[in-house]
Amino acid sequence: xxxxxxxxxxxxxxxxxxxxxxxxHQTRLPDGxxxxxxxxxxxxxxxxxxxxxxxxxxTKNLGSCGAIGIGLSHALEQGFDWMWxxxxxxxxxxxxxxxxxxxxxxxxxxxxxxIGAMACLPYDQSIGKQLHxxxxxxxxxxxxxxxxxxxxxxxxxxxxxxxxxxxFAAVRRVGLPNPxxxxxxxxxxxxxxxxxxxxxxxxxxxxxxxxxxxxxxxGPSKRLEIGPFAITWYEAAPLRCYYTVRNTLYFxxxxxxxxxxxxxxxxxxxxxxxxxxxxxxxxxxxxLFTLNFALRPRTHWAQVLACFRGAWDGITxxxxxxx
Numbered sequence: 653x654x655x656x657x658x659x660x661x662x663x664x665x666x667x668x669x670x671x672x673x674x675x676x677h678q679t680r681l682p683d684g685x686x687x688x689x690x691x692x693x694x695x696x697x698x699x700x701x702x703x704x705x706x707x708x709x710x711t712k713n714l715g716s717c718g719a720i721g722i723g724l725s726h727a728l729e730q731g732f733d734w735m736w737x738x739x740x741x742x743x744x745x746x747x748x749x750x751x752x753x754x755x756x757x758x759x760x761x762x763x764x765x766x767i768g769a770m771a772c773l774p775y776d777q778s779i780g781k782q783l784h785x786x787x788x789x790x791x792x793x794x795x796x797x798x799x800x801x802x803x804x805x806x807x808x809x810x811x812x813x814x815x816x817x818x819x820f821a822a823v824r825r826v827g828l829p830n831p832x833x834x835x836x837x838x839x840x841x842x843x844x845x846x847x848x849x850x851x852x853x854x855x856x857x858x859x860x861x862x863x864x865x866x867x868x869x870x871g872p873s874k875r876l877e878i879g880p881f882a883i884t885w886y887e888a889a890p891l892r893c894y895y896t897v898r899n900t901l902y903f904x905x906x907x908x909x910x911x912x913x914x915x916x917x918x919x920x921x922x923x924x925x926x927x928x929x930x931x932x933x934x935x936x937x938x939x940l941f942t943l944n945f946a947l948r949p950r951t952h953w954a955q956v957l958a959c960f961r962g963a964w965d966g967i968t969x970x971x972x973x974x975x
Contacts, residue, residue: 653753655734655817656727657682660719662690664740667866669699674743676702680750682736686726688719696740715834716813724828728820735823739814741866744859748772751859752817755804768822768851769843771807772815772861783811783863785855788844792921792932796855804856809843815861822851832971836892837899841907886944890958893945894975897938897959901966904934938963 657675661668668687675685685705689697690713697707708722720737727735736749752770759767774783784796785807798805810816816839826849829842843853888896901919909915921933942959945952958975965973 653734654683654732655736655749655753656684656686656723656730656732657736657738657749658686658688658720658723658727659738659740660688660690660716660723661692661696661740662713663692663694663696664866665692665694665696665698667741668696670743670865671738671740672701672705674746675738676704677746678744678749679747680753682749684727684730684732686723688723690714690719714831715838717829717833717835717838718831720813720838721828721831724818724820724823728823732820734817734819736817737813737815738861739812739863741864742774742814743862743865744772744815745861748815748859748861749817751856755854755856765821766850766852767819767854768826768846768849769810769819769853770817771810771853771855772859773855773857774810774812774815774861774863776864777862778864785810785853788847792918798857803858804854806852806854808847808853809840810853810855811839812863813839814863815859822846822849825849826851830971833899834895834974836895837903841899841903844903844908885948886941888955890954891975893941893955893958894962894965897941897962898966898971898973899962900934901938901963902969902971905967906969906971 659668659671659675672685672687675682686708687701687705688708688710690710697709701707708726710719710722714722723737724735738744752772756764756767756770771785775781776783784798785805786793786795786809788808796805796807826846829838833841846853904918905915909918919933919935942956942963945955945959949956
């Protein structure tokens with residue numbers, strides 16, 4: 653099995669060397685390494701990379717979804733069997749790739765043909781939390797809570813692109829990620845498309861990926877406790893606010909659900925689901941995300957406007973818009 657390790661980057665000069673080193677120190681080395689740069693301006697590429705690292709330089713920022721599409725196309729042309737996808741701020745443990753391939757090799761050939769993707773378990777260092785996979789259920793999207801002895805489990809989507817190992821036999825059938833998602837929720841749309849095509853995805857808990865090693869652009873900023881209630885203030889750049897709200901709404905309305913009743917149910921579901929104490933409808937979640945910034949208008953007015961713009965473009969289906 654020939655594996656291409658892939659990293660996309662945009663102004664990641666402070667972390668890119670850690671990601672490349674993490675790849676090159678694998679106990680099972682990938683058969684090729686590809687770096688796709690989204691027109692960085694901070695000197696990300698102003699250094700010497702090892703000989704086995706190939707670089708594609710985009711003339712503009714295509715976002716993670718556009719860059720991943722370029723990486724997948726390049727690896728397909730080169731005849732690779734898998735692409736191991738990593739963010740520039742992710743560092744895999746030395747045995748991560750070996751564990752993924754070992755798990756796949758232990759299955760029967762018939763079951764192997766059903767696999768679309770396998771993934772590491774990301775550990776988000778900025779929040780000190782494992783990012784488990786998600787299942788689509790009758791109650792909405794539910795985060796998997798594996799049993800302690802369960803070393804791997806099936807999921808319908810991963811929380812992040814990074815750490816995912818995609819099988820090209822499935823990619824050829826499913827196609828490339830939608831570049832219009834740009835960032836945020838692109839992995840949701842792509843994994844859902846794989847699932848609809850009949851492919852399975854698994855997360856291996858022993859294949860660990862240290863994620864967000866350089867910080868985070870979306871995360872908790874302050875926790876305020878008032879009696880039995882607790883409020884967590886979140887921080888995010890306006891760009892992330894726009895794409896988070898727009899892509900979440902667009903996916904629900906145009907890529908996920910069919911029929912007006914199903915769309916209405918997903919948007920305005922009142923019941924909670926595991927992992928959430930409030931209504932699980934996407935519309936409510938988008939509103940709460942926006943309210944998080946609207947309650948602090950003096951310092952977060954740009955985020956509020958970005959959320960409203962994202963909501964409008966998501967509801968009207970303007971997925972081609974850019975922030």
